[in-house]
Amino acid sequence: MDAVLAVVFFGAVFLGAVFLGAVFFAADFLAGAADFFAAAFLGGAALFFAVAFLAGAALFFAAVFFAGCAFLAVVLRAVVVRDAGRAEGRLAVRRRLGDSSSDSSLAP
Known part of the structure; x- marks a missing residue:
């Protein structure tokens, strides 16, 4: 009878250790998963x-x-408008002075 109790006792201790190992492993796994x-x-x-x-x-x-x-x-539009105004001004001056040259000969 003592042998049977010893086997049951060691079996219970072994199964308890396995259960605790599984619990600790699961807790460690869940903590790792959470991390x-x-x-x-x-x-x-x-x-x-x-x-x-x-x-x-x-x-x-x-x-x-x-x-x-x-x-x-x-800025470029202002420059172009300014240059066009200068060209128109030069053309008007030439027309007033009686220059008969064509418009295409005007220098910008």
Whole structure:
């Protein structure tokens, strides 16, 4: 009878150790999974913010580029209008002075 109790006792201890090992393994696995998902979430958030930052930077530089293009268009239009005004002024002066040369011979 003592042998049977010893086998039952050691069997219970063995099964308890296996059960506790399984519990500790499951807890460790779940903690590792929680760490993994936390790292994945933080990595995803960092990636999201990096993409949002780059998109914002791209929009900023696009806005600067188009503003620069608009500024150049205004400046170039003013230069062209000024030069056209000078050419018209020179043409009017030549007409008043009686110059009979053709308009195509006028220097800009």
